[in-house]
Amino acid sequence: FIKAWRKICAEKDLKHAVMDADKLLDAVLSKKGYTGSLGEKLKVAAPLFSNLDSVWSAHKLRNRMAHELEMRVNESAARAALSDFERALRDLGLL
Secondary structure, eight states: OHHHHHHHHHOSOHHHHHHHHHHHHHHHHHHTTOOSSHHHHHHHHGGGOSOHHHHHHHHHHHHHHHHOTTOOOOHHHHHHHHHHHHHHHHHTTOO
16 A cells, blocks of 8 residues: 555646545555445544544545546645545554
């Protein structure tokens, strides 16, 4: 998982990086035994995160990017989401 995170950090396309960070968080939670969609996993795993609201915010940005055809990624919002995903991965003991 650490190698995957490093690859995400090196990604030039911020939209792609946010999408991959979301997938990585989902995979880590699956590995820890959580099931369902990432949203369902976050609800059950909520106590593991130091700032659950920021994790939800990052995940919601990913969902908007995935589902809104004309969604333009604001660089500062994308970087904030990546920071939030990093904190979540740290909370889970990955980084």
